[in-house]
Amino acid sequence: MRPRHWGLSERLLALSLVATLACGTAASWLLREQLHDAVLRSFKAGLQDRAERLQAELQSPGPLTGQGTRLNRGEFGRIFSGWYWTLEQDGRLQQSRSVWDDSLELDDARPWPRNKGSETLLSLRGPQGRELLGLRRSFDVAGRRVQLHVFGPLDGTRQEWRRIDRILLVTELGLVAALLLCTVALVRLGLQPLRSLQQALQDMEDGTRTQLGRHFGPDLDPIAEAVDQVLQRNAQVVERARHQAADLSHALKKPLAVLGIQARGHQVDGPWLRDQVQAMSHTIDRHLARFASGAGSAGSVALDEVLARLLDAMRQIHAQRRLSWSMQTSTLLPGHGLRWRGAASDLEEMAGNLLDNAGKWARSRVTLAVCQDGTATLLQIDDDGPGLAPEHLAQAMERGVRFDEQAQGHGLGLAIVRDIAETYGGSLEMGPSPLGGLRCTLRLG
16 A cells, blocks of 8 residues: 555554654664773773783892793683784784684784774784784883784674674564554544544534534544534535525515416406516526525625615615615724625625515615624614504515515515525514514624
8 A cells, every 4th residue: 555545543553653762772772882882992901901911020029031930820821712912022923822723913914993982992803713802912021022912712702792782673673563552542542532523524424413512522623513513514504505595485475476366367468467577587586696695604704895786775765755775884893894705695685685674664764783893793773663463573574474465575585594594693673662563683693
């Protein structure tokens, strides 16, 4: 499987594995170098101790030939023990008894590549092909210059290095395995809220639940809330579409019934028929425009501009009544214009219905007050008409309810306003107006 097709769990585990191996390898290498250096320093310290002991024996009183017995004590007296010394004075070369019948080719000695410290270690192949490391010292004995070489076997040091490498390898593999197990557990625990969210979404798709809720942890709860809000908004849009379809059906039902009656008669009034057809066409166009509006749209609408245009339109529609139309705006956010997050067509539909309804019933005056505090937008429309009785307020927003059959309309305006407002998380309230008529309060989120 290609990495781009991996899931979140696989990506996290792969990244953890790479990071663990990289860090573990680097740490093991540094520790390995330190341990190897420690073993080498211990071997070098042994060489230095033997060299100082031999130097002390050589600088003690007595001829060199007499000191040979003392210099061959211990490992220097055992044949091919791996510990050897050579002594060069006045062109003569002496060797430890451990060299036996072999010899040390001092001309082949090379500096050891991992030299650290003041004294240089020399690498040399000794008797029986064993790898040796040694030191070279020059000093005076009885006024004569002497050069001393002391060598020891490197195979023990290399065995110790290999043992350290095996221990570090096993330790690193164990740590990597433990860290991977911990990472798997952490990934499973860390992604459990995501799995719960995925299961909740599946349950919603299956129809066993309607909302995600708030039980996914502090990181995912905001996402779940946002999804619930989107789903709720979509459900409101669907419900609004159903109401719009019912409104259209209700608006066309009566004209179609009248046309049916006329069609069964012997004579049809042409002008009247044209008026009915135009009225139905206008009704269809109006509802199609409502269908096209986007509830919850992410657009931003300039409230004062849209409402000013609506007031101008109302003045023309109700020009014969000579009404006084006025608008007041206020905001708690100085320096910011009045703006609303939504579709302009929905704002025109809601405010237009309320203003038109106020214009039908007002005696002389209609006022529009707009207030915004940054989180909510409030529109208050007052008229000085007869108003509504308290027992009629609750019924006024029901679909098809009309309290005056003489007035034009189908009794759908207030219901339409309420539906659109609820789609945006708002509400429509009605009550008595200080002007003596009806006050409609439209609250939008």
